[in-house]
Amino acid sequence: MKTDFSDCDTGSLTVLGIETSCDETAAAVVRGPADRQILSNVIRSQFDEHKAFGGVVPEIAARAHIEVLDKIVQQAMDEAGCSFDDIDAVAATAGPGLIGGVIVGFLTAKAIAMAAAKPLIAVNHLEGHALTARLTDDLEFPFLLLLVSGGHSQFLLVKGVGDYERLGTTIDDAIGEAFDKTAKLLGLPYPGGPNVERLAREGDVNRFKLPRPLLDRPGLDMSFAGLKTALRTQAKKLEPIDDQTVADLCAGFQRAVSDVLATRTSRALGLFKDRFPDVQPTIVVAGGVAANAEIRSALLEAAKRVDARFIAPPMALCTDNAAMIAWAGIERLRLGPVDDMAVSPRPRWPLDQDASGVLGSGKKGAKV
Incomplete structure (x- = not known):
């Protein structure tokens, strides 16, 4: 009972x-x-x-x-x-x-x-x-959630406690997993994600033209395995790679992920407006990858473009x-x-x- x-x-x-x-x-x-x-x-x-x-x-x-x-x-x-x-x-x-x-x-x-x-x-x-955003910001239902972590990458419509609708997900690697695998490929120490972000600050985002998978397809599903493979191909072409090349690859990879998430977020907010025209759209980002400063910034700009509220709980x-x-x-x-x-x-x-x-x-x- x-x-x-x-x-x-x-x-x-x-x-x-x-x-x-x-x-x-x-x-x-x-x-x-x-x-x-x-x-x-x-x-x-x-x-x-x-x-x-x-x-x-x-x-x-x-x-x-x-x-x-x-x-x-x-x-x-x-x-x-x-x-x-x-x-x-x-x-x-x-x-x-x-x-x-x-x-x-x-x-x-x-x-x-x-x-x-x-x-x-x-x-x-x-x-x-x-x-979590209802704890930190007293947020009312409904709202959009972008969950980005080592094991999950999903857009969810949060309609109430226990009432969730998945709008899109990764069809292969989760974002955090892709960051960690990229770090291993480039010989970076554990934990991989924070080290990719650290080196990306020192890199040239324009040196390598890495793909933005699935952006030409409808819906909100995502893919990151192909991006990781493209980075590996670039790295092998230039072996042995120096420190600046590692930083440039990290910068290009992180920018590609940010672009994918920002574009998908804009589309998700459009879907939210269609379904709830009388509710101001809110996008909440949660999960460990939400600690990435460039990704947060890209999502914030995507929300601003459509006059949506953006909430990212404190890092902890x-x-x-x-x-x-x-x-x-x-x-x-x-x-x-x-x-x-x-x-x-x-x-x-x-x-x-x-x-x-x-x-x-x-x-x-x-x-x-």
């Missing part, structure tokens, strides 16, 4: 959130919806554990979550000045993500909820990103964090009923359950 929490006083709810879907171990305590306060937001990065491998190793990530999660939860509770008696529910990422890490965080949340006799809320990690809330999970828990808690202890973590969990899997599907569910 699910617990019906819809009759509670929703003026002020306090929720503990736990996030372990990839390589950040995070816990937070958030109060809302009326006052929207982040009482604590503790994030422990696993950078040192994965640096030697040039990327996240799922087994190492899961083990690291096990080693520190209890301490991170206690730190979040201490910084918030709360005991478990003071919280109204426990929310945790139940997917999508690296399943080992997801299991660690979600089973920990189950144990806390059972021991403290509190409701449990299974949160879709992507919904945490989707609803763009990347994986538990405050967004706690807030999504509050959003769901106030609607009720919440989840029971039988719910299971899952590696795949599309926000738009009706959308077909662009990259296929299997017994674990749609891949995208």
Whole structure:
């Protein structure tokens, strides 16, 4: 049986959130919806554990979550000045993500909820990103979301809590994945995305004419594998490449990605206006790639051209964090009923359950 929490006083709810879907171990305590306060937001990065491998190793990530999660939860509770008696529910990422890490965080949340006799809320990690702007900017529905991260690149129409429509997605690599693979190709250290951005500032964006895939096609789907292949071809032609060539390739790659996203964003805002002519369009960008300054700037200009509102949450809330999970828990808690202890973590969990899997599907569910 699910617990019906819809009759509670929703003026002020306090929720503990736990996030372990990839390589950040995070816990937070958030109060809302009326006052929207982040009482604590503790994030422990696993950078040192994965640096030697040039990327996240799922087994190492899961083990690291096990080693520190209890301490991170206690730190979040201490910084918030709360005991478990003071919280109204426990929310945790139940997917999508690296399943080992997801299991660690979600089973920990189950144990806390059972021991403290509190409701449990299974949160879709992507919904945490989707609803963050309602925590930071008190944004009303509907709005557009551009989710850009290591694992996801999607345009979503956010019509309400639990009500999402996917308008477009990548048909191959996610943007963050393309950045990281480009970094590896050019011999840049982990983490790849920030290092590509750093070197792009020193490069000539006009030296290499890299493609803007799918821009001549209708719709909002995107592709980045061909762009990555074109960069590899250029690099191999000039081997051995010097530092300036690396910087120029980074600059050209980043500009191509920015152009694709800006063009697609303009088209998405046009679709939004057609469907909601009486609502000022708002585009929210979330996910780790939203921390890229050139991409943010390109999206902001695209929004300005059509008189749309542009919202990018603070950097600390763009990347994986538990405050967004706690807030999504509050959003769901106030609607009720919440989840029971039988719910299971899952590696795949599309926000738009009706959308077909662009990259296929299997017994674990749609891949995208």
